[in-house]
Amino acid sequence: MTRLRKYLASISVLVFAAGVLSAQAEVSREKIVADWATSAHADVSAEAFSHWNDEGEIPERCALCHAGAGLRSFYGFDGSTAGEVTALPTGGVIDCDTCHVEGAMTIAEVKFPSGTMLPAPFGNGTCFTCHQGRQSGPSVAAALEGKEDDTPDPDIAFLNPHYKAAAASMHGAVAAGMYEYEGKAYAGLYAHAPEPLCTSCHNPHSLEVRTEEVCEACHRVSDPKAIRVSTEDYDGDGDTAEGIHGEIATLHAQLGEAIFAYARDTAGTPVIYSAGRYPYFFTDTNENGKEDEGEAAYPNRYASWTPRMLRAAYNYQFAAKDPGGYAHNPGYVLQVLIDTFADLTGAPPAGSVRPD
Numbered sequence: 001m002t003r004l005r006k007y008l009a010s011i012s013v014l015v016f017a018a019g020v021l022s023a024q025a026e027v028s029r030e031k032i033v034a035d036w037a038t039s040a041h042a043d044v045s046a047e048a049f050s051h052w053n054d055e056g057e058i059p060e061r062c063a064l065c066h067a068g069a070g071l072r073s074f075y076g077f078d079g080s081t082a083g084e085v086t087a088l089p090t091g092g093v094i095d096c097d098t099c100h101v102e103g104a105m106t107i108a109e110v111k112f113p114s115g116t117m118l119p120a121p122f123g124n125g126t127c128f129t130c131h132q133g134r135q136s137g138p139s140v141a142a143a144l145e146g147k148e149d150d151t152p153d154p155d156i157a158f159l160n161p162h163y164k165a166a167a168a169s170m171h172g173a174v175a176a177g178m179y180e181y182e183g184k185a186y187a188g189l190y191a192h193a194p195e196p197l198c199t200s201c202h203n204p205h206s207l208e209v210r211t212e213e214v215c216e217a218c219h220r221v222s223d224p225k226a227i228r229v230s231t232e233d234y235d236g237d238g239d240t241a242e243g244i245h246g247e248i249a250t251l252h253a254q255l256g257e258a259i260f261a262y263a264r265d266t267a268g269t270p271v272i273y274s275a276g277r278y279p280y281f282f283t284d285t286n287e288n289g290k291e292d293e294g295e296a297a298y299p300n301r302y303a304s305w306t307p308r309m310l311r312a313a314y315n316y317q318f319a320a321k322d323p324g325g326y327a328h329n330p331g332y333v334l335q336v337l338i339d340t341f342a343d344l345t346g347a348p349p350a351g352s353v354r355p356d
């Protein structure tokens with residue numbers, strides 16, 4: 001970081017802290033309840049809360065994150081044994097007591113899917129617990145151990161990182177949420193000024209990014225997607241005015257194209273990606289390079305995975321399903337996307353710049 005940037009960051013921390021304190025002091029309880037009630041955490045009809053309605057209960061392995069009662073059970077805040085979650089009736093959301101029950105604000109450390117325990121700052125342990133994904137770079141590596149990089153293997157199934165794993169992104173290589181390539185160094189916790197906290201950027205009740213209240217003081221743009229500090233043209237498209245979001249979006253799209261080409265030319269079976277359909281990668285049955293009716297169906301899920309292609313698809317999906325990755329840890333996401341492309345094609349995207 002340049003001296004100027006360090007200086008700017010240090011004075012803005014003070015401005016930032018003062019802003020947050022005064023903003024919080026004004027928030028009434030009514031406003032908090034209204035903010036929460038219209039947030040995704042309260043949306044009982046969302047797929048994330050209604051997925052199990054037909055079965056009538058949320059199974060043990062899903063309940064921790066899909067209802068407040070699951071988190072209370074996992075940490076033993078409800079008087080039950082900590083570390084275990086029982087199946088729950090459907091209909092729960094992320095209620096007030098998910099975060100306000102005694103003990104929740106002060107969860108000191110959280111275990112991530114890579115197995116690593118990481119410290120959680122005040123008020124953020126709950127967010128880290130649920131927004132961490134369900135797979136990791138190491139779990140992908142373990143599933144592929146001993147297999148030939150470019151040989152399709154019917155025993156390999158797609159590993160879904162799960163959704164909006166912001167806490168894994170933010171911790172970068174420390175949580176190892178994405179698959180990282182050997183011999184490369186990766187960014188760790190994104191120590192964004194002033195602090196790497198979910199709650200410094202998101203209102204914990206409305207969940208909205210505190211754009212006006214917080215970001216604009218330092219970044220001077222009203223759309224987070226337009227924010228950039230770096231001067232490098234990471235994606236090599238000649239545009240250094242686009243937000244860091246645009247640098248990532250181009251590299252992500254290029255990785256998608258590289259996966260399609262690899263599937264066709266090396267794995268030997270063309271693939272399509274369908275963003276809203278589990279398990280996302282399907283055989284392009286009529287080989288026309290796009291999704292046609294009936295192709296994105298579970299029985300037609302892609303089944304010619306090679307280890308190299310699975311690692312790439314996992315990283316592609318991780319980035320697709322953390323739409324805030326550009327703010328959660330832009331350097332880490334850029335590094336992973338560039339390395340994944342290089343692993344698939346033999347060279348990084350033309351003109352791209354890998355952040356150190």
Ligand SMILES: [Ca+2]
Binds near residue numbers: 237
């Ligand atoms: Ca660019």
Ligand SMILES: [Ca+2]
Binds near residue numbers: 239246249250
């Ligand atoms: Ca771009």
Ligand SMILES: [Ca+2]
Binds near residue numbers: 288289290292
């Ligand atoms: Ca097709």
